[in-house]
Amino acid sequence: MLSAGEADRLIRVERITNALEGTKLDVAYQPIFDLLDGRVLGVEALARFDLEPHRTPDRWFAEADDVGLGVELDMLAVHRATAPVGLIPSGSFLSLNVTPRALCSPLLLDALSTSEPHALVLEVAEVLALQRLSELQAALPLIRAMGIRFAIDAMQWDPEDSSKLLSLHPDFVKIEMGLCQNIHLDPTRQDDVRALVERAVAGAAVPIAVGLQARREIKTMLELGVSMGQGFFLALPGRLPLPDTTGAVRLLTR
Numbered sequence: 001m002l003s004a005g006e007a008d009r010l011i012r013v014e015r016i017t018n019a020l021e022g023t024k025l026d027v028a029y030q031p032i033f034d035l036l037d038g039r040v041l042g043v044e045a046l047a048r049f050d051l052e053p054h055r056t057p058d059r060w061f062a063e064a065d066d067v068g069l070g071v072e073l074d075m076l077a078v079h080r081a082t083a084p085v086g087l088i089p090s091g092s093f094l095s096l097n098v099t100p101r102a103l104c105s106p107l108l109l110d111a112l113s114t115s116e117p118h119a120l121v122l123e124v125a126e127v128l129a130l131q132r133l134s135e136l137q138a139a140l141p142l143i144r145a146m147g148i149r150f151a152i153d154a155m156q157w158d159p160e161d162s163s164k165l166l167s168l169h170p171d172f173v174k175i176e177m178g179l180c181q182n183i184h185l186d187p188t189r190q191d192d193v194r195a196l197v198e199r200a201v202a203g204a205a206v207p208i209a210v211g212l213q214a215r216r217e218i219k220t221m222l223e224l225g226v227s228m229g230q231g232f233f234l235a236l237p238g239r240l241p242l243p244d245t246t247g248a249v250r251l252l253t254r
Helices: 004-020 057-066 070-082 106-112 126-131 133-145 159-166 187-202 215-223 246-252
Strands: 025-034 040-049 093-097 120-125 149-155 172-175 206-209
Touching: 004 057, 004 070, 025 070, 040 057, 040 070, 057 070, 070 093, 070 106, 093 149, 120 126, 120 172, 126 133, 126 149, 126 159, 133 149, 149 159, 159 187, 172 187, 187 206, 206 215
Parallel strands: 040 093, 093 120, 120 149, 149 172, 172 206
Antiparallel strands: 025 040
16 A cells, blocks of 8 residues: 555656646747847747646646656757747747756757757756756856856845856846836845846846836836846737737837
8 A cells, every 4th residue: 555655756746747748738938128129139938837736837847856757847848949949039049947957967958959059048947056056067068068058047136145156157147026026116125136237247147137017117127237128017928929019118118
């Protein structure tokens, strides 16, 4: 007879196995804009799961990692996200969210070998990057040798942790959503973002504001030295090809 823990693991493995089959994983794409002129500079691929239990994608990937199927789920997401890569706006990059385990896997290099590497950015969430810092340091030279760029996602301001993460020399730093939203109302968070931006720029990383929901947030971010951003206020995630929103975004950011 199975123990409660063994039974729970079998249920979780079955859930992830179902996610790996058929068409249960879809991808939406959200543009990343130049906040000064409204141009699309990049597009982030966002995994969407159409199966029970309904929960955020990060929880699906975390569970897959817990049961030893994290790389497999990451590879499926990468294949789905890069399939229509020719439809992203000309001159922009495609940003893919991956776990550290997947980034360190040779399977990822194989999965990306047919894509245009200079148009790809791999994002790793701050909390996961801190957990596997030394492995990322070892794997990133191979990624960069292919011409693929690297980003830290959901980055917060902590002097010690930020120094560790910036030692990875990311090309982009995506500022955590909680720091960005309503930042125009919070001088303390403005100071945190200013410090993070200064440290990032000193390391040649480009800061990106995430989750923007208001014109005042954009104005404040520009004042703090952040000229790239994304959020529902600017454009919702959608399917490729994305509509041309340059003119509308230019008006929103003025």
